[in-house]
Amino acid sequence: MIPEHQPLQIGSLLFEGLDQIDLTGPFEVLSRLPNSTYRIYGKTIAPVRDVKGLLLTPDAMLSAAPQLDVLHVPGGPGQETLMNDDEVLGWVRTQAAGARIVFSVCTGALICGAAGLLKGRRATTYWAAMHLLPYFGATPVDARVVVDGNLVCAAGVTAGLDGALTVAALLRGDEAAETIQLYMQYAPEPPFNAGSPETAPPEIVACVREAACELMARREETAQAVAKRLGVAPPART
């Protein structure tokens, strides 16, 4: 926990084709931390569209970011184009080295992995991408939020809300996190019970897997290349 008189710099990486709630969920929570500044950083300051077309605009370029206390890395299909992007991976690596917390949401974990941040760490990611974590030297943990030292990983998409509340509590204590939870009336009541592959009807799991199939194949190929670059032995096939 950081004393409240010490200001916190929080920043998200924004990129074309992200899944917007990977960013906007954590923003909702962490922008309300006492004595903190939350800004959005992009390769340029041009607006980008999320995978379904929502326009989001960075506050500043990557190079204009101060050392962040919280580096937040969202995911979504656009993550793939960053896996070999030296500018972005270098920025993530440099920021992570000085950050109090590195916070990945969904397939943002794969970006962190490509930056070499997951080696020897327990981690989680989107349910359909869990099998890729070992390529980055990580141990997959099937949990909604995984904390390993200064690395906090949230599972898929909306898990960013739960992950951000965890980060809020780590930084400013439980009461601060609870105050934010009440503010945002986060007492979820999903009208269905299909939020994980264990509880969703099997035909729906098959359908979502099928829709992601091509992207997942590309992600695996990329992960294999990253494993080679990082010197990680490829995971055993199960």
Next chain:
Amino acid sequence: MIPEHQPLQIGSLLFEGLDQIDLTGPFEVLSRLPNSTYRIYGKTIAPVRDVKGLLLTPDAMLSAAPQLDVLHVPGGPGQETLMNDDEVLGWVRTQAAGARIVFSVCTGALICGAAGLLKGRRATTYWAAMHLLPYFGATPVDARVVVDGNLVCAAGVTAGLDGALTVAALLRGDEAAETIQLYMQYAPEPPFNAGSPETAPPEIVACVREAACELMARREETAQAVAKRLGVAPPART
């Protein structure tokens, strides 16, 4: 339920000072409905900042919107400035008249109320604003999501996710909604149980009420003026 071959036009009202997840939560869900178009509408196409500073940009001006099938009205502190805005209220009223569903989130219900859409309807809103609903002729219902005819109201902030899944099911059926729920891994696990005034520690409820106190006083004054304009008898003091 609308047959899938019939396209759906979905639109959100965007305004300065909204609470961004009131919009981005529903966008996450409803932008994934089969055969649908989701666009964001503003008074101008200039970017606006949400109450905590996130930049969001409309796709088009209000006047450029086609008749929407789903009219989505988010809330947040900026809602106050729309309560007497004839252009916005007129647009909401006209769109609502032809929409299959009017979907309010959080204090977006107050905007709908000011447009006269809540008269004689059951409704919900942010927990700290429930007592204002009778000024608009509505019956407050303490539920996360309230469906009354073509009006769907979600409670505060993050309730927009649950409300949007309900809307998704009304429009395209349960399976479509469940598919989206799995896609976005919406199996929430809040790390605390402070998401409603009934479960949060009393001192935290007092603290959030205190922080909202000035805004709530302004909202009540505005609601009283709207009640007069709408010819609604003011609610009995309890």
